[in-house]
Amino acid sequence: MDAAxxxxxGKEMVDYVADYLEKIEKRQxxxxxxxxxxxxxxxxxxPQDPESFEDVFKDIxxxxxxxxTHWHSxxxxxxxxxxxxxxxxxxDMLCGGIGCVGFSWAASPACTELETVMLDWLGKMVNLxxxxxxxxxxxxxxxxxxxxxxxxxxxxxxxxxxxxxxxxSEKPELTETEIMGRLVxxxxxxAHSSVERAALIGAVKIKNVPSDDTFSVCGSAxxxxxxxxxxxxxxxxxxxxxxxxxxxCSFDKLLELGPICNKENIWMHIDAAYAGSAFICPxxxxxxxxxEFADSFNFNPHKWLLVxxxxxxxxxxxxxxxxxxxxxxPLYLQHHHQESGLVTDYRHWQIPLGRRxxxxxxxxxxxxxxxxxxxxxxxxxxxxxxxxxxLVLQDERFEICAxxxxxxxxxxxxxxxxxxxxxxxxxxxxKKIHLVPCHLREKFVLRFAICSRTVESTHIKFAWQHxxxxxxxxxxxxxxxxxxx
Amino acid sequence: MDAAxxxxxGKEMVDYVADYLEKIEKRQxxxxxxxxxxxxxxxxxxPQDPESFEDVFKDIxxxxxxxxTHWHSxxxxxxxxxxxxxxxxxxDMLCGGIGCVGFSWAASPACTELETVMLDWLGKMVNLxxxxxxxxxxxxxxxxxxxxxxxxxxxxxxxxxxxxxxxxSEKPELTETEIMGRLVxxxxxxAHSSVERAALIGAVKIKNVPSDDTFSVCGSAxxxxxxxxxxxxxxxxxxxxxxxxxxxCSFDKLLELGPICNKENIWMHIDAAYAGSAFICPxxxxxxxxxEFADSFNFNPHKWLLVxxxxxxxxxxxxxxxxxxxxxxPLYLQHHHQESGLVTDYRHWQIPLGRRxxxxxxxxxxxxxxxxxxxxxxxxxxxxxxxxxxLVLQDERFEICAxxxxxxxxxxxxxxxxxxxxxxxxxxxxKKIHLVPCHLREKFVLRFAICSRTVESTHIKFAWQHxxxxxxxxxxxxxxxxxxx
Numbered sequence: 001m002d003a004a005x006x007x008x009x010g011k012e013m014v015d016y017v018a019d020y021l022e023k024i025e026k027r028q029x030x031x032x033x034x035x036x037x038x039x040x041x042x043x044x045x046x047p048q049d050p051e052s053f054e055d056v057f058k059d060i061x062x063x064x065x066x067x068x069t070h071w072h073s074x075x076x077x078x079x080x081x082x083x084x085x086x087x088x089x090x091x092d093m094l095c096g097g098i099g100c101v102g103f104s105w106a107a108s109p110a111c112t113e114l115e116t117v118m119l120d121w122l123g124k125m126v127n128l129x130x131x132x133x134x135x136x137x138x139x140x141x142x143x144x145x146x147x148x149x150x151x152x153x154x155x156x157x158x159x160x161x162x163x164x165x166x167x168x169s170e171k172p173e174l175t176e177t178e179i180m181g182r183l184v185x186x187x188x189x190x191a192h193s194s195v196e197r198a199a200l201i202g203a204v205k206i207k208n209v210p211s212d213d214t215f216s217v218c219g220s221a222x223x224x225x226x227x228x229x230x231x232x233x234x235x236x237x238x239x240x241x242x243x244x245x246x247x248x249c250s251f252d253k254l255l256e257l258g259p260i261c262n263k264e265n266i267w268m269h270i271d272a273a274y275a276g277s278a279f280i281c282p283x284x285x286x287x288x289x290x291x292e293f294a295d296s297f298n299f300n301p302h303k304w305l306l307v308x309x310x311x312x313x314x315x316x317x318x319x320x321x322x323x324x325x326x327x328x329x330p331l332y333l334q335h336h337h338q339e340s341g342l343v344t345d346y347r348h349w350q351i352p353l354g355r356r357x358x359x360x361x362x363x364x365x366x367x368x369x370x371x372x373x374x375x376x377x378x379x380x381x382x383x384x385x386x387x388x389x390x391l392v393l394q395d396e397r398f399e400i401c402a403x404x405x406x407x408x409x410x411x412x413x414x415x416x417x418x419x420x421x422x423x424x425x426x427x428x429x430x431k432k433i434h435l436v437p438c439h440l441r442e443k444f445v446l447r448f449a450i451c452s453r454t455v456e457s458t459h460i461k462f463a464w465q466h467x468x469x470x471x472x473x474x475x476x477x478x479x480x481x482x483x484x485x
Numbered sequence: 486m487d488a489a490x491x492x493x494x495g496k497e498m499v500d501y502v503a504d505y506l507e508k509i510e511k512r513q514x515x516x517x518x519x520x521x522x523x524x525x526x527x528x529x530x531x532p533q534d535p536e537s538f539e540d541v542f543k544d545i546x547x548x549x550x551x552x553x554t555h556w557h558s559x560x561x562x563x564x565x566x567x568x569x570x571x572x573x574x575x576x577d578m579l580c581g582g583i584g585c586v587g588f589s590w591a592a593s594p595a596c597t598e599l600e601t602v603m604l605d606w607l608g609k610m611v612n613l614x615x616x617x618x619x620x621x622x623x624x625x626x627x628x629x630x631x632x633x634x635x636x637x638x639x640x641x642x643x644x645x646x647x648x649x650x651x652x653x654s655e656k657p658e659l660t661e662t663e664i665m666g667r668l669v670x671x672x673x674x675x676a677h678s679s680v681e682r683a684a685l686i687g688a689v690k691i692k693n694v695p696s697d698d699t700f701s702v703c704g705s706a707x708x709x710x711x712x713x714x715x716x717x718x719x720x721x722x723x724x725x726x727x728x729x730x731x732x733x734c735s736f737d738k739l740l741e742l743g744p745i746c747n748k749e750n751i752w753m754h755i756d757a758a759y760a761g762s763a764f765i766c767p768x769x770x771x772x773x774x775x776x777e778f779a780d781s782f783n784f785n786p787h788k789w790l791l792v793x794x795x796x797x798x799x800x801x802x803x804x805x806x807x808x809x810x811x812x813x814x815p816l817y818l819q820h821h822h823q824e825s826g827l828v829t830d831y832r833h834w835q836i837p838l839g840r841r842x843x844x845x846x847x848x849x850x851x852x853x854x855x856x857x858x859x860x861x862x863x864x865x866x867x868x869x870x871x872x873x874x875x876l877v878l879q880d881e882r883f884e885i886c887a888x889x890x891x892x893x894x895x896x897x898x899x900x901x902x903x904x905x906x907x908x909x910x911x912x913x914x915x916k917k918i919h920l921v922p923c924h925l926r927e928k929f930v931l932r933f934a935i936c937s938r939t940v941e942s943t944h945i946k947f948a949w950q951h952x953x954x955x956x957x958x959x960x961x962x963x964x965x966x967x968x969x970x
Binding site for chain 2: 001002003004005006007009010011013014015016017018020021022031033035036037038039042045046047048049050051052053055056060063064065066067068069070071072079082084085086087088089090092093094096097098099100101105106107108109110111113114116117120121122124125136146147148149150153157160175176177178180181193194197200201202203247302308309310325326331342343351352353354356360363364366367368369370371372373437438439444
């Protein structure tokens with residue numbers, strides 16, 4: 001395919017994507033296919049001779065779309081949102097066209113420098129303390145990671161290197177292995193599975209800190225496990241605080257936890273993967289109070305800030321903590337501007353070496369929406385979650401299971417877990433809307449997350465009427481069966 | 486921006502990208518900017534009110550392009566190629582439009598299933614042993630990682646988990662920490678820095694195995710370090726073989742190394758990041774002989790197979806080795822098709838949780854080029870590297886520093902490292918072409934990598950004439966200075 005054909009086909013693809021997103025509401029949100037559906041529809045091996053664009057294009061509707069879960073359907077209320085917007089799609093086209101691999105400043109200066117400035121913009125939007133910004137000669141700064149999981153892992157690894165060096169300088173008789181064996185990381189019992197995974201990868205112990213009645217970790221809970229572990233000769237070194245947990249969007253109490261971590265020489269990382277985007281609204285910024293005690297902070301514009309996946313924003317107070325953990329400098333990656341103060345080589349800030357020009361997406365989205373446009377998007381979602389909450393509260397058969405702070409409503413039928421599992425199954429089998437569940441303590445709970453950019457009040461009303469009707473049907477048969485037993 | 490405006494702007498962006506790539510030759514391959522150039526050109530913070538697409542669009546040429554290193558210029562001969570093609574750009578547009586996050590089968594079945602089948606296609610193209618393919622009920626299979634660094638890390642972590650379990654079952658008196666302290670990973674002294682980094686992250690020792698005169702690791706070299714380390718009570722568990730090293734594209738001797746690894750219970754991972762794409766040509770497939778001894782194999786279609794970054798293909802013989810290393814299953818990620826045999830949840834195969842629909846790029850590229858079209862691309866690059874090699878060999882002032890096997894030529898002026906550093910500086914300062922150096926043993930060497938999809942024989946001739954002229958100029962002043970001293 002030459003440039004001339006690309007012009008033609010690219011425009012057809014733009015129209016296809018526009019059509020897809022404009023009419024997505026008409027597609028069934030969750031697919032009908034069974035595992036293994038795709039292989040029989042496709043050749044056994046790649047063709048020897050080129051096929052035409054038309055051949056491939058017509059297979060999109062035939063082979064791909066029947067197996068797609070439509071994350072941008074206004075009937076999609078599962079997981080957390082995956083951001084999508086037209087400015088981000090345009091920026092991604094440009095990113096692909098430029099196609100540079102920005103592992104060092106020299107590999108494409110624009111790619112590195114725009115990222116640094118965009119992370120400063122975004123940091124200011126959530127009113128991060130100045131220490132986290134790169135500015136002209138700051139010690140901190142931001143980086144785009146692929147996912148919150150990577151941000152957590154990088155923070156844990158940086159913390160691990162830092163504590164090992166400290167302990168070794170104080171007690172030179174200890175080997176690195178002996179120190180590693182005594183390190184402990186901590187996170188809420190509500191924290192995302194990626195925190196436990198980061199500890200597994202980093203080969204350090206991790207302990208759950210019990211959350212309170214509101215599913216938040218408070219200072220005394222952390223203090224208790226720290227005291228026990230220190231008494232047992234362990235070395236606490238890392239705490240991952242969560243703002244907006246995945247099960248129910250609860251918030252750890254930073255203002256209590258931060259001073260403890262600072263006093264105990266524990267790296268505090270804040271994972272605000274979903275909730276972080278809301279902090280651009282002044283009325284929700286208080287949820288981030290205490291960030292001044294943290295060493296690193298992360299949230300995902302690719303969840304809720306209209307920047308298509310992947311774009312996970314991470315800031316650190318001391319960039320040398322990250323670069324010091326990994327810096328390896330083979331000659332083919334050195335360049336004469338290195339170590340000049342202004343130069344950032346982002347490969348030292350992340351797990352992979354290569355990286356796309358992802359800051360273009362932030363640049364397009366922040367400018368074409370403006371802060372006000374993005375605030376409007378966040379506020380609309382939170383308004384809709386409260387609308388759903390009120391509908392649930394008006395129905396005595398149901399209960400709300402956690403405070404609705406942002407765009408997630410955790411709810412269930414008053415009754416057994418089996419009953420609620422049956423309700424979720426009937427909802428997802430009907431495929432008019434799509435939800436996923438969670439456990440809150442022993443309770444099986446349904447999560448209703450406001451996801452799509454285009455979801456409106458009418459979709460919420462529809463979703464509730466549908467759930468309510470399915471509950472009525474379910475309760476009827478459930479009571480009959482229950483009677484018969 | 487609504488869908489109607491996206492249709493208009495998307496088509497403008499298609500034309501911009503087509504123009505950029507069609508006329509890229511006219512742009513200076515390496516930018517003139519100095520570190521810190523971008524910040525003064527840009528506002529201090531994000532705008533409150535939305536800006537128009539025109540405002541942003543005109544800043545691309547004003548702010549971004551002056552700082553871009555043009556990786557797709559036919560005058561770019563640095564690092565290794567970053568793949569780019571029109572079919573891949575089209576697929577990426579579709580990927581962005583669908584915008585699903587495919588961490589589990591249920592999160593978008595098409596995203597998972599197409600990936601499995603595409604990795605089978607690709608595996609067959611390089612004639613991988615059947616054990617590495619997923620097929621309908623294979624124990625192996627492929628996955629798309631973001632980069633070779635991640636593939637190496639994942640392989641090392643899987644190997645680490647496996648060996649710890651084995652040792653613990655044999656010697657239950659050893660703690661995990663004690664075992665970790667005795668583990669050793671190995672790689673060539675020519676291996677990529679990401680291998681050492683993987684060991685740092687995984688908190689295990691890593692040792693360089695000395696390469697021979699051809700910069701290859703042979704069996705006896707590995708055997709020697711293994712014997713020493715075992716005698717010292719260490720536990721060798723992982724060897725990363727490199728096919729196509731970054732400095733000079735040398736090849737470790739798989740047929741000698743593989744049987745040793747198998748006998749010694751060492752996980753053999755093959756990093757063929759760059760070279761792997763060449764194995765689709767039967768005349769280069771012999772370089773992969775010995776893969777049958779490996780546990781995992783990785784190469785980057787995003788380097789040399791016309792699939793835009795990121796798309797790093799990794800295969801394992803036993804998928805349970807990867808999933809067993811990490812499997813964590815919170816309720817919100819469970820779905821009723823789990824563990825059904827046909828279902829793959831790729832989140833267990835990788836570091837991040839989220840993932841884009843990257844297999845679309847493989848699907849578009851493999852079909853629209855066909856195997857023959859891709860072989861042609863590889864063969865053209867290798868022809869051009871030999872053309873450059875011959876030009877160098879005809880000039881007695883120069884020497885070739887390593888066998889030219891694929892698309893990389895390592896060369897230098899006969900003389901001191903300082904002289905060659907000066908030559909590289911004069912080449913990169915002139916900015917007509919762009920190269921990076923490497924060290925081969927004590928020698929400072931220039932790397933000439935065939936990179937761009939559109940590079941032709943005329944560009945090679947131009948590059949050589951230019952280098953040759955700069956060398957003439959340099960040698961003149963160099964000898965004068967040398968005389969004066």
